Amino acid sequence: MNIFVFETSLEASQYAYDLVAKALESGANTFGLATGSTPEELYSIIRDSDLDFTDAKAVNLDEYYGLPADNDQSYAYFMKKHLFDAKPFAQTHIPDGTATDVEKEIEDYNTILSENPVDLQIxxxxxxxxxxxxxxxxxxxSKTRLVxxxxxxxxxxxxxxxSEADVPKKAFSMGIGSILESKQIVLMAFGENKAKAVKETVHGEVTPDVPASVLKNHSNTVILLDKAAASQLD
Ligand code: F6R
Structure with missing residues (x-):
């Protein structure tokens, strides 16, 4: 696990962009993608770049259970807004939050993951x-499941x-076993509120109590931090 600390999240995101660009140039064609505030700057840099993903595939980590793709809080909506509308991919995959046959949705997503091994996971x-x-x-x-x-x-x-009542209480998530199958993993963490989790991940034992700690068992993981997220590291 290589750890890099940057002055700002923007500098860290630029570094992540360079890793994505290098992977794409080297023939990577399946990218595991995350949502949330952390990758927003990375996606913005990609949007403004000339990288071409039209032959590439995207496989997302997760989706809120119960939210349709056109709900502006769904991760499908997030991905369209932050990346896919500007940078079309040959294929994009994200669990269907409205699936009524949950078991089939899970099985289908695991099939997608086994047929499309991830080259680089954000x-x-x-x-x-x-x-x-x-x-x-x-x-x-673990594999994909409803959590x-x-x-x-x-x-x-x-x-x-x-309101809090509107936050879905369940989500489909790719499992840790599937995440570990990615050839390269780029974890980003920004802000003071991530400092404790980062410290436990980096300095603590490998334990399911701190899921990210398992990344120490992965041979090609980089962790990109801003100063605040790194503030509790020795
Ligand atoms: C999102 C995901 C989550 C987020 C995490 C941090 O697809 O898988 O693990 O990466 O909850 O969220 P932010 O970036 O909003 O702090």
Whole structure:
């Protein structure tokens, strides 16, 4: 796990962009993507770039259960707005939050993941150490499933909704086992509220209590931090 600390999140995002550009140039064609505030600057830099993803595929980490793609809080909507409308991909995949046959949706997503091995996975991290929506306690060999969001995650994400009651309590999430199959992983963390999770990930033991700590078992992971997120590192 290589850790780089930058003065600002923008500089870290520029570094992440360089990794994406290099991967694309080297023939990577399947990108695992995250939503949330963390990758917004990266997606903005990509939007303004001349990178061409028209032969590439995107596979997203997660989607709120119950939200249709046209709901402006859905992750499908987020991806269109922040990336896909400006940078078309040959294929984009994201779980269908409105799927009525949950088991089939899960099976289909796992098939998509096994047929499209991810070359480079972008990750954020929750203040409780989650990656994707793999909350503390998630098994390291987990595959896509419907998960219950923890209260900490609901509290953190309510900023985007009109009220806490509107925040979905469940989500489809790629499992930790699938995330670890990616050839390269780029985790970004910005801001003081991520400092404790970053410290536990970097300095703590590898434990399901801190899902991101498993990235120490992955041979090609970089962690890009701004100074605030790195503030509790030794
Ligand atoms: C989003 C995702 C989550 C977020 C995490 C951090 O697709 O998988 O793990 O990366 O909750 O969210 P932000 O970036 O909003 O702080």
């Amino acid at each position: 990750l954020g991290i929750g203040s409780n150490g989650h990656i994707g929506f793999n909350e503390p306690g998630s098994p390291f060999d 219950d969001l923890t209260d900490e995650t609901i509290q953190a994400n309510k900023r985007n909704f009109e």
